[in-house]
Amino acid sequence: MSIPPIDQATVDQAVALTREAGRRTLRWFRSPDLHLEHKDDGTPVTNADRDAERYLRQKLAQDFPGDGVLGEEEAPTPSSTGRRWILDPIDGTKGFIRGVPLYSNLLALEDEYGIALGVINLPALGETVWAGRGLGCWSERGPARVSDHAALPGASVMTTSLSRWRPSQIEAFRAAGTTLRTEGDGYGYALVATGRADAMIDLIVEPYDVGPMPVILSEAGGRFTDLTGQPGLAGGSGLATNGLIHDEVLSLLREG
Secondary structure: OOOOOOOHHHHHHHHHHHHHHHHHHOOOOOOOOOOEEEOOOOOEEEHHHHHHHHHHHHHHHHHOOOOEEEEOOOOOEOOOOOOEEEEEEEEOHHHHOOOOOOOEEEEEEEEOOEEEEEEEEEOOOOEEEEEEOOOEEEEOOEEOOOOOOOOOOOOEEEEOOOOOOOHHHHHHHHHOOOEEEOOOHHHHHHHHHOOOOOEEEEOOOOHHHHOOHHHHHHHOOOEEEOOOOOOOOOOOOEEEEOOOOHHHHHHHHHHO
């Protein structure tokens, strides 16, 4: 049985909602009105995170009644339709609170076949990358495609943070001739999907950190898995590549 494409109208609405959520966060970006708290797990949350998630949840409930929602800042909403929205109101909060413009707003829709659409919005950069199943991957510049770099030497590899990497892993990537940079979170995945980087690695993630990535990378011609090589969001880690170097990157991480 072939998997049906998502309808374009739903993709368009998801892009519009994510962009508006991002526009709302700019009110607090580099602002003295930004209020910072720390959750029980020690991670930061701001009034911008909470406002963007509340906005998205309210609009999704209005526009797609019965769909479930999984977000970072509020309790999950159960689904009566078999569909679930997955959102991260600000991916890269630690950078956001320091005025770094690489944070993103993430939104994805999951149905019975998997992730059906995904949006990475970069409000401070004025850029959005999105994809719908069967409809391709896009940005403001037009169709988005991964790079054609087919070898580890010279590959541009992104990661959110090196703090959880073993020194031997860092050395393995250095010895393989890659360029390892910490331009991570949703921004790193957007770079891979648009061909400006060749791989993006997250050693630890939650589903809402990478909800859009399976469909965005697939529709851009790349590949997304966890660090065991399994597709989907449940593995607790993330690897996005142009597909050509995916297995080699996995091997470096395992052996390093």
